[in-house]
Amino acid sequence: MENLALLWGIIGPGVAGAVFGAGWWFWVDAVVCSSVQVSFLHYLPGIFASLAALMFNAVNKDEIGYDYYSPYGDDSEWRVKLWLFVAYVVSFVCLAGSVGMLVQDALTDKGPSVWTGVAGVLQCVLVLISGLIYWTCHSED
């Protein structure tokens, strides 16, 4: 089991990068192969999902421990928790938004095709998973 943890620490960031890339490349494929112009609204879930993944990786894991003394005073734990909370809210809103767009694309014929909607959901999910994977890597020390 120990070996697995070591191996994960070595290749983990690479796997996170691969998943992140896969998410965005699916979206690029959908935009390129779409027969209609994909409006900017459809790009938003992916962009905000990437932002959310960046946000919850920017947290220094030591800061949410119980005996952390910060230069801002004793009760500054709430800042980190607020940051994480906003990151989670943004990521869930993105997921919901991309699923909503998929349903909308599936129902009408005039807008983007179903593949655009599916690629949007895939992009959101894969980007968030990649953020999670990267998070597990640097907390292995």
Next chain:
Amino acid sequence: MARSMRTCLHSGRLALLAILVSGGIVLQILACALYNNWWPMLTVLMYLILPMPLIFFLGSNSPSMMSNDGDTWVNFTKFLTGASIVGSIAIPSILKHAGVIGWGALTMELSSFLVFGVAILWLIQMNSEDEYSSAF
């Protein structure tokens, strides 16, 4: 094994590695030139990002890449490598899906990527072997 024999083998392996890399480049260019369609050259962008952790960290103390150090920059370059690996598979596939290139160009691109991958893995393995042998 005698010392001269070992250096001969070592330079032989380096030569083979160079042949592999140039083979990969030839495949990449052939994929464009044979079909007179220069779109697949976009993949070269990904090939530039791919060896970044090697370039930055293989020269300095090697253990920093193969160990669990968790230095932020090492992690970030590994992230970029992962993304560029997926990108170099994804760009030809997207071009094929959009109908810009054909099946032949796609297989040539993917085989060029495989050749580069084998070359880089072999380079890493050769480097870690060098560490062990020079420690004696």
